[in-house]
Amino acid sequence: MNFAFSILAILLVATALGVVTSRNLVHSALCLILNLFLVAGTFALLDAHFLAAAQVIVYAGAIMVLVLFVIMLLGLRPSPLRPSLVTIVSSVVVGLLFLNEVAPLLLRVFQGVDVVGLGGEGTVRAVGQLLYTKYVFTFEAASLVIMTGIVGAVVLAKRKAGSALSSEASNGTS
């Protein structure tokens, strides 16, 4: 179990580094997809099976497709070879802030941790029972928020009646 986790952890760090340091944006996106897959693997190792499947379905399977489309269709240029002074200073500051948050966790890890599962609380049945009894209000509220997002996206992308594009569309198709 610990051996599997150490392999996953090494690959997680390697792919995360790949996301940040690769020159080609599509390579970054692919490294991120692999990273999300490995996170799902970590969830599965902790017996959170539903979360592992949901991670792949939602994050790696839908959100990253959107990100990949944006990268491919918008033709973003990779960053210049010599970063400016502002970039260097701000990245150092943000890195130090992040380290401030993460340092206690790192110290705790070096004192020795074991990988232990959730013991049956991460299965589909258990998550479903929790979601529909204790957290049902949160669940319904989250679905309303997602619905708002969908309707908003359709409203934003809809062609206004009477515009040039919409008349061309309605003449061109039956």
Next chain:
Amino acid sequence: MDELVIAFIKAFLVFNVAQGLASYCVWVERKGSALIQDRIGANRAGAYFYSQNPILNFLLFPVRLLGVLGVINTLVCDAVKALLKEDFVPEGTSNFMHSLAPFLAVFPVFVAFAMTPIAPDFSITLFGHEYLIRPQVASLDSGILVIFAMAGISVYGVVLAGWCSNNKFSMLGSLRASAQMISYELALGLAIAAMIIYYSTVDIYEMVIGQQHLIAGVLPAWGIFVQPLAFILFFAAGMAETKRTPFDLPESESELVAGYFTEYSGMKFLLFWLGEFAEIALFALIMALLFFGGWDIPGVALPKVWWGALIGHAVLMTKVILLCTLQIVIRWTLPRFRFDQLMNLGWKILLPASLANLALVAWLKLAL
């Protein structure tokens, strides 16, 4: 150690089943399409093997028969040709990503095959130990959700293939393909969600067990009799997901050269092709497991020994082969949809129908 060997044998067998089904689909596509289009198809390769020795000649008869049926042409000649063809990468794209795209197209399909059981449970006594074996490579807790996950991952192969070809037509084909696949994943997922609600489990094996009784003494409780609308939705969404005609605009041969795999030749093209046919076999297998009772012969209870499992496997494969053939025959019968008709069908017809089906099943399950 025992479990490792058993798991390895299971993985080997399931992989062979997947490959066998994909090869069968390729052959039916070639020969079946020929017969539907009123021509003969491939019947020359291997049909003229002759030997002066009468015994060898007699033994060569099955080879000649396979040659006449086009099997040797499809499974041997095409494979050798694809392996030996020049493998080129178009200029201006990353070599690594061009080779990665067929891998991403094929890998989810075979991983999804690992989640499906191919025969009923059986117990076998080997070397003094009694093993109870479930012929499913990975019986995960999240069951059929992993199939959804793999359907989501298969979009990447298409998107990357179109992008890495440095070719506007391929990019168009892959955009169409990914839009179509994402849209029909919804209807697919909701049709399966209705089945999950009806059988009260996510585990595919339990869903098959839940179909092995008779309703009112005469009708087997197969998914198609209990939930016909879910079957129709799943069939339509599955055919759109595998980009088969009538949803086959991404590879529309008369419009986009070959769509998103224009710049792929040789083994990479064969990998795309194999992945597509394996996906057809995968959907046929899931349909047979969820909607046609799996290995169930109505009214017959198979004993839990190794030959019972073999009979169950044969019954399941018969159903899968029939469903694969049905999908391939539909391909060569129906004309393809226009893209706006396709999107219309996916979002305005299939999605509300699957939502209504889900609501109906949930209500019936609570009320009855």
